[in-house]
Amino acid sequence: MKKIFTSHFLVACIVFFMPLGILAQSSNADHIIEVKNNFYDPEDIIIQLGETVRWVNIAGTHNVNGSLDAYPDNPEHFFSGPTESGNWEFEHTFNTLGSYTYHCDDHFTLGMIGNITVVNNPTYMLVNMSQLRENDADGVPVLNEALVEVLGTVYGTNLRPQGLQFTIIDGNNKGVGIFNASGNLSYEPTEGDLIRVWGQVSFFNGLTQIEPDSIEWVSDENPLVDPEIVTDLGEETESSLIMLEEVTITNPEDWPNPGQAANIFVENTHGTFLMRIPSEVDLGNTPPNGPFDLIGIGGQFTTNIPADDGYQLLPRYASDIGIEEIEYSVVDIPALRQNNIDFEPVLLGEKVQTTAVVYGINLRPQGLEFTIIDSENNGVGVFRATGNLDYEVKEGDRITVRGTVGQFRGLTQITADEIDLVSSDNSLIPAITVNILDEATESSLVRIPEVTLLNPEDWPAPGTAANLQVENIDGIFEVRVPAAVILGFNPPAGHFDLTGIGSQFTTNIPPNDGYRVVPRYAEDMGLDISDPYMQVTMPELRENDQDGRPVLLGQPVSVTAVVYGINYRPQGLQFTLIDANNVGIGVFRASGSLDYEVNEGDLITLKGVVSEFRGLSQINAEEIEFIEADQPLVEPRVVNELNESTESRLVRLEGVNIQNSSQWVSEGSEGNVTLERNGETFVLRIQRESRLGNEAPEGLLNITGIGTQFTTAVPANDGYQIVPRYTEDIEMVSNTIDFSSGLKISVWPNPAADLLHFESNSPVVEVILFDLSGKMVLQHENINGIKSLDISNERSGQYLLMIKTETESGVVPIVIY
Numbered sequence: 001m002k003k004i005f006t007s008h009f010l011v012a013c014i015v016f017f018m019p020l021g022i023l024a025q026s027s028n029a030d031h032i033i034e035v036k037n038n039f040y041d042p043e044d045i046i047i048q049l050g051e052t053v054r055w056v057n058i059a060g061t062h063n064v065n066g067s068l069d070a071y072p073d074n075p076e077h078f079f080s081g082p083t084e085s086g087n088w089e090f091e092h093t094f095n096t097l098g099s100y101t102y103h104c105d106d107h108f109t110l111g112m113i114g115n116i117t118v119v120n121n122p123t124y125m126l127v128n129m130s131q132l133r134e135n136d137a138d139g140v141p142v143l144n145e146a147l148v149e150v151l152g153t154v155y156g157t158n159l160r161p162q163g164l165q166f167t168i169i170d171g172n173n174k175g176v177g178i179f180n181a182s183g184n185l186s187y188e189p190t191e192g193d194l195i196r197v198w199g200q201v202s203f204f205n206g207l208t209q210i211e212p213d214s215i216e217w218v219s220d221e222n223p224l225v226d227p228e229i230v231t232d233l234g235e236e237t238e239s240s241l242i243m244l245e246e247v248t249i250t251n252p253e254d255w256p257n258p259g260q261a262a263n264i265f266v267e268n269t270h271g272t273f274l275m276r277i278p279s280e281v282d283l284g285n286t287p288p289n290g291p292f293d294l295i296g297i298g299g300q301f302t303t304n305i306p307a308d309d310g311y312q313l314l315p316r317y318a319s320d321i322g323i324e325e326i327e328y329s330v331v332d333i334p335a336l337r338q339n340n341i342d343f344e345p346v347l348l349g350e351k352v353q354t355t356a357v358v359y360g361i362n363l364r365p366q367g368l369e370f371t372i373i374d375s376e377n378n379g380v381g382v383f384r385a386t387g388n389l390d391y392e393v394k395e396g397d398r399i400t401v402r403g404t405v406g407q408f409r410g411l412t413q414i415t416a417d418e419i420d421l422v423s424s425d426n427s428l429i430p431a432i433t434v435n436i437l438d439e440a441t442e443s444s445l446v447r448i449p450e451v452t453l454l455n456p457e458d459w460p461a462p463g464t465a466a467n468l469q470v471e472n473i474d475g476i477f478e479v480r481v482p483a484a485v486i487l488g489f490n491p492p493a494g495h496f497d498l499t500g501i502g503s504q505f506t507t508n509i510p511p512n513d514g515y516r517v518v519p520r521y522a523e524d525m526g527l528d529i530s531d532p533y534m535q536v537t538m539p540e541l542r543e544n545d546q547d548g549r550p551v552l553l554g555q556p557v558s559v560t561a562v563v564y565g566i567n568y569r570p571q572g573l574q575f576t577l578i579d580a581n582n583v584g585i586g587v588f589r590a591s592g593s594l595d596y597e598v599n600e601g602d603l604i605t606l607k608g609v610v611s612e613f614r615g616l617s618q619i620n621a622e623e624i625e626f627i628e629a630d631q632p633l634v635e636p637r638v639v640n641e642l643n644e645s646t647e648s649r650l651v652r653l654e655g656v657n658i659q660n661s662s663q664w665v666s667e668g669s670e671g672n673v674t675l676e677r678n679g680e681t682f683v684l685r686i687q688r689e690s691r692l693g694n695e696a697p698e699g700l701l702n703i704t705g706i707g708t709q710f711t712t713a714v715p716a717n718d719g720y721q722i723v724p725r726y727t728e729d730i731e732m733v734s735n736t737i738d739f740s741s742g743l744k745i746s747v748w749p750n751p752a753a754d755l756l757h758f759e760s761n762s763p764v765v766e767v768i769l770f771d772l773s774g775k776m777v778l779q780h781e782n783i784n785g786i787k788s789l790d791i792s793n794e795r796s797g798q799y800l801l802m803i804k805t806e807t808e809s810g811v812v813p814i815v816i817y
Contacts, residue, residue, distance in 0.1 A: 029054035029091055033114065035062045037566075037726035038107045039691045040114040049120050052093040059600065060728065061085040062112070066092075066102030074100050075118070094118045110693045110727045111667075122213075124149040124198045129174035132201065133208060135235065139307030141208045143201045148210065150176065151196050153222050155241060156297055156316035158189040159278045164212065167239050167297050168195065173225045175239035175297070177209030187215040191316070194218040206300035206307035207238065227295045231270040233311035237298035244273055244313065246291045255287040258417060259367070259387040266294060276301075276312040279386070283318050284326060285404055285415065292322035326417070328353035328402045333378040336405060337412060343439065343510040345412045347405040352414065354380070355400045357426050359445060360501055360520035362393035363482045368416060371443050371501050372401065377429055379443030379501070381413030391419040395520070398422040410504040410511030411442065431499050435474040437515035441502035446517060448477055448498045459491040461554070461609065462622070470498055478516035480505070487522045488529035489556045489609075496526035533558035533607040533623075538583035541610065542617060548644070548716030550617045552610040557619065559585070560605045562631045564650060565706055565725040567598035568687045573621055576648050576706050577606060582634045584648035584706070586618030596624040600725070603627040615709040615716035616647065636704045640817075642682055642720035646707030653682055653703045653722060654815055655733065655751035664696030672721070675703065678753075685710075685721040692727055700733040700750060743810055745803050751815035756789045758812075762805035770800045791816050 030051035034041045037060045047053065055064050064080040075098035080090035083106045094100070097118050104112040124147045132150060134142045152168030152175065159165040163182045166189045169175035178197060187195070199212035227243040247266035249255075256262035261279040264287075265272055276299060277283060294313060302310030315321050328351045336354060338346045356372035359379070363369040367386045370393050373379035382401055391399070403416040431447035451470035453459075460466035460481050468479040480503060481487060498517060506514030522529045533556045541559060543551045561577040564584065568574040572591045575598050578584035587606060596604070607623040636652035658664065659674040665686055673696070675682040684703060686692055703722060711719030724730055733750060744761045758767065767789060769778035777794060789801075794816050801812045 028052070032056060034058045035064070035104075036060065037691060037728065038104075038110050038112045038693075040112065043113070044115045044117075046117045046119060047094060049097055049118055050093065050095060051118075052091055053116065054089055054091045055080065057084075057086065057088045060726070061106060062104040063106075064090050064102055064114075065105050065108075066100055070103065071101045074098075074102075076100075078102070107727065122147050126150075129170045129172070129176060132176050132210075133174055133239070135208075138305050139206060139235065140203050141201055144203050146201050147199070147213075148201055149196065149198050150210065151194070151218070152176070153224065154189050154191055154193040154195060155224065156189075156191060156314070157280060158184075159280045161280065164189065168197065169225060169239065169241060171225065173228055173240045175241075177207055177239055178212055178215075179204070179209045180212055185212060185215050187217060190220065192221050192224065194220075194222045203307075206302040206304075206310055233273055233298060233313060235300075235308070235311075237311065237313075238300050240298050242296065242298050242313065244268060244270075244294045247273070247294045248291050249287050252287045255285075256283075257285055257385055257415070258282040259385060274312045276314050278314065281315060281317065282417070283315065283321060284323055284417075288321050288323055294322075295320040326351055326402075330354070333372075333374045333380050334376075336380045336414070337378060337443070339412075339439070341510075343410065343512050345405050345407055348407060350405050351403070351417075352405055353400060353402045354414070355398065355422065356380075357428070358393060358395055358397045358399060359428065360395060360518075361484060362388075363484045365484065368393065368419075372399065373429065373443065373445060375429060377432055377444045379445070381411055381443055382416055382419075383408070383413045384416045389416060389419045391421065394424065396426050396428065397424050398426050407511075410506040410508075410514055437477055437502060437517065439504075439512070439515075441515065442504050444502050446500065446502050448472065448474075448517065450495050451477070451498050452495055453491050456491040459489075460487070461489060462486045478514075480516050480518050482518065485519060485521065486529070487519065487525060488527055488532045489554075490527075490532070492525050492527055499524040532556050535559070538577075538579040538581070538585060541585050541619075542583060542648070544617070544644070547714055548615060549612050550610050553612060555610050556608070556622075557610055558605060558607045559619070560603065560627070561585075562633065563598060563600055563602040563604060564633065565600060565723070566689060568689050570689065573598065577604070577619075578634065578648065578650060578706075580634065582637055582649050584650075586616050586648055586708070587621050588613070588618045589621040594621060594624045596626060599629065601631050601633065602629050603631045612716075615711040615713075615719055641680070642707060642722060644709075644717065644720070646720060646722075647709050649707050651705065651707050651722060653677070655749075655817070656682065656701050656703060657699070658684075658696050658701070661696035661698070666694040667691055675701075675722075677751075683719075683721040685723045687723060690724065690726070692724060692730065697730055697732055702731040702733055704729040704731070743805065743808055745810045745812055747801060747812045747814060750812075751817045752791060753817055754790070754792045756791050756801070756814065756816075757787055758789065758801070758803055759787060760803060760805060760810075762807065764803055765806055766804040768802045768804075769794070770802065772798055772800070 031047055031053045033055045035055050035057040061083050063083040066074055067079040068077045075096035078092040100116040102114050127148045127150055136142055152170050155167045155169050164180035164184055166178050167175050196216040197210055197212050198214045199210040202209055202211050227241045230237055230242045247268045250265045250267055254262050256277055262277045264275045266275050296313040296315040299312040299314050300310050330353045340346055356374045359371050359373050368384040368388055370382050371379050400420040401414050401416050402418040403414040406413055406415050431445040433447045434441055451472045454469040454471055458466050465483040466481045470477050470479055500517040500519040503516050503518045504514050519525050536557045536559055545551055561579045564576045564578050573589035575587050576584050605625040608619040608621040611618055611620050634650055636650045638652045639646055656675040656677045659676040663673045665671040670688040671686055673684040675684050705722040705724040708721045708723050709719050746759045748757050764783045767780045770776055796817045799814050801814050803810055
């Protein structure tokens with residue numbers, strides 16, 4: 001069957017194309033609204049008086065209609081012209097305050113409506129800290145949500161690297177928190193800076209703060225107030241610099257490592273108090289011993305109303321808890337690697353500083369884990385649980401590391417506090433050839449010649465870890481492949497020289513076994529993985545075994561095809577690639593976009609590993625190369641069932657109804673909807689990211705979409721679905737046409753197989769059936785009350801049915817199947 005021609009098709013055949021009167025104006029628009037498939041992004045915005053908005057068409061055929069004819073209550077008129085496809089732009093400057101509504105003429109019934117609110121520049125009230133800190137009976141600021149301007153001095157550091165979180169305090173030791181979720185407004189908080197802040201007063205878990213709109217630096221190195229000695233924590237200590245005298249820590253076992261957060265309890269003769277240590281505050285690895293004076297900024301964290309509990313004290317740096325600046329002993333690596341008789345580092349627990357060259361890569365993406373080696377091939381591990389100390393690991397860098405000597409599973413390492421880059425691109429020493437792995441090879445660059453791999457079946461896929469074994473004439477050696485080390489998909493065959501960094505992993509006491517080699521990259525195992533991906537075609541990708549699983553499952557492949565649909569996984573990638581023959585495959589990546597933004601019609605080359613999820617063949621993407629945009633899309637294949645042959649193809653179901661409209665989900669939700677046609681049922685899948693409208697479409701429908709599958713069965717031969725990409729994929733088939741003269745013609749069922757019924761509000765005198773070429777295939781005159789037409793002998797396809805009355809005639813598109 002071919003595409004159904006509705007009454008919209010007939011109208012399109014006689015209407016001339018009229019381009020939009022749209023300007024690609026100046027490049028200084030204040031706000032950009034993207035015009036996408038049946039929605040504006042964003043749909044609602046607030047702008048300032050006199051600002052300019054630019055609409056940019058991304059996909060589909062649309063316009064911007066905010067005319068006074070459409071919306072008489074709009075304060076002023078704006079209209080882009082008739083609907084148009086292509087990369088058009090339209091700008092309008094709003095010079096009148098008020099609320100505006102606009103829509104797309106073709107799609108406003110599907111919810112393609114936008115709103116703009118024009119406001120005047122806000123007025124900020126100049127306040128002092130006492131006014132800011134005044135609360136009502138519930139502990140909520142009296143000025144909550146007010147726009148204010150305030151002057152204060154910065155205390156402490158920024159506790160939110162991706163935004164802003166710090167405290168400003170006035171000369172009377174009254175303060176307020178400053179918080180911005182993301183972005184620093186071009187200001188780097190520095191203690192002692194005098195700043196002016198404009199923003200909105202807010203209230204978070206008891207803490208009064210300002211969410212800044214702008215920050216002005218006034219001066220630096222301003223004197224700080226002396227901390228106020230207090231015997232209790234309460235509302236009056238919030239956001240002030242305070243001191244609790246002679247406290248001791250009651251839970252030292254919870255002391256955090258640098259880069260970690262913790263709640264620590266302290267007590268003195270006046271009671272027990274909560275000290276909050278944010279992850280951005282480095283107080284060292286060891287809590288203070290005995291009584292000390294605790295200094296910090298008063299805080300609060302409570303969900304109670306009234307907000308009268310949850311008070312805390314937050315130290316700013318180590319000196320606030322009586323810890324002086326740490327002194328590191330300068331040592332060389334042989335001294336670091338000296339062990340006692342129990343194979344423990346002699347310097348265990350000591351603060352040290354050493355300088356050497358980086359070897360290998362960082363094995364801990366959320367922190368640091370790598371090796372430094374000196375010119376004599378003596379090395380030591382470097383470790384940090386979280387955070388990279390502003391250092392990106394690069395082999396060949398010469399660095400100075402300061403930290404604490406530790407040992408983990410027999411491996412000596414430095415838990416880093418600070419790292420300084422000394423120089424880059426330093427030459428590396430050659431690996432030393434060894435025939436045994438022991439304490440002497442730990443953290444050194446070693447080479448084991450002429451080995452063979454004993455357990456190739458355990459070879460890890462990229463991104464996974466594994467323990468391997470190799471063998472030569474000297475014995476069997478353990479090899480550890482961390483998840484961060486990419487060795488390709490295929491293990492080495494035959495003999496090869498193994499290079500890597502000596503390591504250790506043991507639970508024995510003394511730790512004198514568990515020695516192994518850690519390769520740094522594929523070349524260390526004699527492998528070349530410059531391009532491990534096999535070029536394949538879509539039919540090759542889609543070939544399945546008897547269980548419905550891809551024959552190429554787990555293989556690295558490269559394929560070039562066109563993008564269809566949208567990205568269904570905002571935090572990663574999930575879309576479909578289809579070739580010119582309408583054969584496709586899913587694309588998936590759990591997180592990260594590989595610097596590619598999904599756009600339908602893009603021609604791309606995809607590299608990744610073939611996988612299968614719930615019956616759906618897909619490629620787990622590892623590389624994407626953009627080739628060209630705006631490629632033509634294939635015509636959807638009209639199908640009568642959903643099966644393996646429809647998976648990842650652009651298909652079309654014609655003449656279906658929604659069985660239960662209550663299954664339809666609103667935008668932003670996901671679910672399955674059952675479609676029905678002549679007793680057959682199909683599953684329509686609505687994805688959370690689809691924009692299909694909030695109301696189920698009624699009547700007879702033609703559904704276009706991408707075939708997919710979701711099943712747990714083995715073999716995977718059920719659970720087939722159709723996924724519309726956007727609202728244009730859902731076409732309502734009109735069975736009734738109203739003409740301007742008053743003539744009304746109804747035809748049903750449509751599609752039809754045997755009998756086609758018709759009805760008119762005027763007597764019918766003749767019925768003629770044409771195919772799409774205009775050839776007459778059926779004609780009935782002198783109807784005499786007959787209201788049915790036998791079409792059982794006609795071929796399946798699309799037709800035009802002309803119904804004549806005594807005075808006029810009308811044409812209805814129909815489908816015979």
